[in-house]
Amino acid sequence: MAACGNPAALKPIFSSELIDNRVASSFKSGGNLHFWQSVSSQNLKISTTNHSFSTRSGSISTKAFFWNIFKTKPDSSRSTKVQELYVYEINERDRGSPAYLKLSKKEVNSLGDLVPFSNKLYSGDLNKRLGITAGLCVLIQHVDEKKGDRYEAIYSFYFGDYGHISVQGPYLTYEDTFLAVTGGSGVFEGVYGKVKLQQIVFPFKLFYTFYLQGIKDLPTELVVKPVTPTPAVEPSAAAKAAEPGATVSNFTN
């Protein structure tokens, strides 16, 4: 989240190495094979295990046939297929965010400080405004050697009528992290997985790669070829202005 840290110490973080890793990882994670398709192509339809068959042993003929029609109901089992989703979180400084609450009352960032935040969310190709992020960073410790801080972040990504994704995990101002995807609503109902957080310009621009499992195929509107993260990336003017056609339906604001 483009939130945490001392606003007075703005340090853009450039890392072409990070960008290369992201591109590389997006080819490696390919995720699961479409196992359902490969299985069903062999006409194997399987549902639950451990069936008890009540047969009277005396009446089983020597040719004992085992009939069982297993029907899969793809929509009732939890898909393990990994789907990647790319978004940009951008702090345009017009939402009063972040709200750094120095409750520790110490000079240096200390346990006790809380940082509620909310920024704008754009699609990975930066052509559409999706919604917002919203949540809280809990400062855990200041890390001197890295000249940064460790936060525990608990927040959600809102995608308008599509629903939301909730996440929880580490936010380090000095390096990329993976957070846990804890759940979602709408098209993301039942989701699990992880999300990679990459800071492009600390703390204003972040790029996320979600690795989502447990949900149906994402709507095509959300599946876009992402713009490669660089410090100069900006949303399209239409997306920034939230013009019709440059937003998702009822984008969260």
Added chain:
Amino acid sequence: MATSSASAIFRSSSVKPPVTSVAAATSLAQKLLSFKQTSPLISQSLKLSSSSSSAASSFTRRSFSCKSQSDPSTDSRSSKIQELHVYEINERDRGSPAYLRLSQKTVNTLGDLVPFSNKVYTGDLQKRAGITAGICVLIKNEPEKKGDRYEAIYSFYFGDYGHIAVQGPYLTYEDTYLAVTGGSGIFEGVYGQVKLQQIIFPFKLFYTFYLKGIPDLPTELLGKPVAPSTTVEPTAAAKACEPGATLSNFTD
């Protein structure tokens, strides 16, 4: 990942495969399935043979009843959706909510935090179940809607049964869906979403959980819910937490 997908195939929902007639079955080629079974009945007494349809004619009309013998708690996650209804009621006796105006502004602003804890009753309002407990992070005041957007992170406690953790949007001016992030006790491994409906802001809320991944809920929690209206109240016995009108060791 492929192996985990394979096992995912085999452990699927609690759907019971339908019994088929022989005629329907003959149209399916017989495939030998080898799969891990924990039921000794299957592994020992099953004789599989594949042959052409001529064999099928000798197959008398025998129906197999197939029922899932698996213990859902050891199975992998069931995708069956179970609905659970509860009422959350603020009886103003828990010091809740604690509105921390940390933004130090007169209008609700990002920076304000609202820890809270209210009482939870079963959907039929017959039993005190426990409490809610958590925090609302104010995100934005919405003047046109005359309300606020919060990010809510909290849990529902059900006494000895365990708890359900949720995270998501709380809008004071409309109903929302939150994510069910997990649980403990009988709710261990739960996933899904929950619908939040405000009956009387901010004192009475009605929740409909759509829970997956857990064994069948106890009937005690599945009473027919009272339809939400502004006048609904828990029974006097539930309010007074009389024996028989609470869950076992209801959270307080």
